Amino acid sequence: MTASIKKYRQLRTDVIKHLYYSKMLTLTELSVLTHKSLPLITNVVNNLVADGYILEYGLAPSTGGRRALTFLLNKEKQRFIIAVAMDQLVTQVAMYDLLNEQRVESEILQFTLNDDPGLTASLIDFLKDYILRSGVPLEQILGLGIGMPGFVNAAKGINHTFFKVAGEGSLREHLTKELGLPVFIDNDSSLIAQAELKFGEGKKLNDVMVVNIGWGIGLGMIINGSLFRGHSGYAGEFSHIPLSLSNKLCSCGKQGCLEVDTSLLVLVERAKSEIKRGVSSSLQQRFADESKLHGDHFLEAAKAGDPLAVSILSDAAFLIGKGLSTLIHIINPELIVLGGRGAIAGEIMIAPVQQAIHEFCIPRLAEHTEIKVSALNMDSGLLGAATLVIENCNFN
Known part of the structure; x- marks a missing residue:
């Protein structure tokens, strides 16, 4: 050629x-x-x-x-994209056309990420079943993009935290072979930031930080209009900056990480502990409903104004704002987007985040940084995964 x-x-x-x-x-x-x-x-x-x-x-x-x-x-034109958004507890898959409209109804799998060697096989079975039931021929699918937690090397297609492949091989290559489709993987927080850059609050902006609030606290950084990955591709491990004053051990094995006081798992446990102590809250009834994850119940209760949920979430948001103050001093972003699963709670997070920024950040920097909640809400992970396919495939 x-x-x-x-x-x-x-x-x-x-x-x-x-x-x-x-x-x-x-x-x-x-x-x-x-x-x-x-x-x-x-x-x-x-x-x-x-x-x-x-x-x-x-x-x-x-x-x-x-x-x-x-x-x-x-x-x-009958060309489709399969997008997969994963977090530590939930995997969601959807099929989009070239206008970014869902052509096959999305599905959710309760899927806890851990060290189980059978995890990869379970993911493959779930995706194969979804593709088969969609009725869409493989030749009409441009590719499959997956956003997943962990230390992901997108260039090599390896997740060093989850989904280990025998012989330290490439997860991307293994999935491509098993599914019969081009597969691309990336860190979930990076793809949420990519979605905000292309479709959301960060569109046409150059310097944006996108906080992925969920079972952990991730960060995607847009610098000079492009996703910033750092030297080894692992930039954005916001969860593990040492801001907690507790001695609780983080999932990374260290103490003092932001995550131990701000992850949804921790907030839910704190709410349950307060309810057990006799604090009145709508969460007691909500947690009895097992059709949803307790973290989602917690966020919805906070959005509805439940005093206990609001108080706990505000404490966490203040600590997140304290961490963001440090990053504002370093990066001087135009915009910070609060996204991921935590966006369900809406505007309630903005006030404590801004309070922390005003308290800990130099005013000249703080006043030039806007804080917004993602309008993409829970779709950001899927949209980001879809862009992964668009960015890596060709149309010839």
Whole structure:
């Protein structure tokens, strides 16, 4: 394959990526985004229209001159993406089309991550069953993206914490072989940040920190408009900065980690302890409902204004804000997004986080950092996993 053909094929893929993230674009907008000439972009778009990937949608709003034609991806092209969002207790899978609309209903598996060597086989069985029941042929699936906790080397496709493969092989390669599809993996917090960058509060911003509040406390960092991974690819281990004054042992084996006072598992146990001591709370009735995880019950109770849940969550949010104050001094972000499962609680987390930032952060820095709760809510993990496929596949 000549270099010119390779570049042309890459440009086709880049055009599709920009349309995937922006929904509708004109030829001029695509030319600006790809840094390619308008005649070349026109040629590429015409070929993609002929191949059925792109549709002419209509005229863009008038800006004073001749209205430009807009283009969008064709969801009838029958190309699909499987997205998998994992945390320590729950695995969710969904199938999207090229317009990011779910084409097969999502499913949830209660799936606790641990050192069990059979964990990988269980995940494969779950995904195989989902794909089979979807009725979608493998040749119509572009790939499968998975966001998962742990020390994940996305480039090598290895999770050093969970899903060990015999002989220290690549988890990505093993899953690709077993599922018969291109598979891509990445850290869950990194993908949640990617979702915010492409679809959420961080869209078109350059310096953003996205806190993944869940069974642990993860962090994704957007610096200069791109996901920051650090030298070895493991940047963002926010859970393990030493902020706790307790002697409780963290899952990492160290003491003093932020996680031991702020993870949802800890907050739920604290609520149960207070209820046992006689504190009145709607959580007592909510926890009796086993159809949902207790962490979700806790967050919903806090959002509804339950005094006990609000108090416990506020304490945790203040400590998270204290940790963020340190990062603000180092990174000076434009925006901090509170996301992940914790986004269920909504705006209730913002006040204690801001209180801590005002208390511990230099005012000149604090006043230039905005705090928002993710509008993507629980979809951020799936959307991030979908982008993993878009970023790694081609459309030729």
